[in-house]
Amino acid sequence: MGSPQRRVAGPAAGYGAAFDRLFARGRDAVLAGTHYRDSPPVDGGRWGLSVVLPPDPPCAARLAAVTAEALAVAGPDHWPTGAPEAAHFTVRALEAHRSSVPDGDPLVVRAGSALRRAAAACRPVRLALRGLTLTPSGVMACAYPVDTAPDEFAARLAVDLGEDAWFEADFTRDIWYATLVHFTGPLRDPVALVDWVAARRSADLGDAAVDAAELLRFRFNGRQPVRVPLAGAPFGTGTG
Template sequence: MSDFAEFRARGRAALLAGQATHDVPFADGGTRWGTTAAFRPQQQIAERMAELSATVSAPGHWVHGAGTLHVTLRTLERYRTHIPQDDPLCRAYGSALAEAVAGLPPARVRLAGVHPHPGGVVVGAHPEDDTLDTIRKRFAHVLETRGIRDVERGRVRDRWYVSLVHFAAPLTNAGELVAWCDAHADADFGTAELRTAEIVQFVHTGGGVRVNSLERAVLGEGGGAPPRPHS
């Protein structure tokens, strides 16, 4: 995985040059915010990140709370507003995810550094072992062998991160936001043990984003766990 120095420099430059992008409320068939395989950091670390993000001046944008913060493993499909409780495709994703994590310990990831980019603000996720990358490769392989085609079509992510803010409107205070990121560039939230991989649905709440858990697989416990209801 790449470090964040170049990513940060490009992000600062883009925002200061007025090149910010922004998301819009979700719509069926959209290429953003579709059903995703992800990890959510344990509550204590997520709350530390959310406490910091609550101090940013980002009116009109999606500043994420602790329950929304996540590390994306893979985006699986275009956006669907309604996903039935027993959706067969989500069940297939969950089964593939359980197979991918089977026999693996929790992934240890240090969450540190606040970085601006054209679409928002992220915290860098720095793996301390090979577990996350192993799961990424395994999951892609299992999906392929089962004939499940996801929207990433073989994309290999070159860095991991947690998004604190997504811009949801034209950015009007780029200088202020970049200065805030600079002030927290060395923030260290600690090492998260990512114990549960989830298939999740993102829901636009009007002023932000909520995460619904559709399926899950637990690391360090033989890999599988029963699906849980939407939350």
């Protein structure tokens, strides 16, 4: 749940330029000590009910390994949100954070139904993970769609959600990504972190093959926000 941006269809070069801009902003913030410091979610804040693409197990293991490396440079107190219990590619946030989401919650019921309709009508998603970038709030894995399936699903989900899509109605996301580390305080060695990420701007992190989407809420487990699945929906064939 890093930078609040939305995706639009576009060539790979456009994604690369967006990640380049993020790196420049992140580098400047990290070196100046003005980077964002995250804190545990509170009601009305970030980390609300969302639809995400969870990484497949092999991808999750790769992201976890890179996250551990990044944390060793940034310092141990930052959030390892690339760990398997937390890693995700956000499709859409539906509301601000609620610390309690009861069984039978009306929004969860409606959103779960919309998720199942949208997923059934769309193809499985594949994202090529090529490189890392810095942001003013963390370290991010850069994801490049191999085809139009991710954006088609995001668009179909917005339609099927109807009025429940209001929360991000005015956002324009231009990238897919997974944030591996969220900064929570001072960095151990800012220069070393910038250099470490810079050396991995083009690293091949493999692909994420996503066969199902997930509706979830986030819970702070004392270490970091983690995913709490509320509904899942397998992708269909894209002929719906």
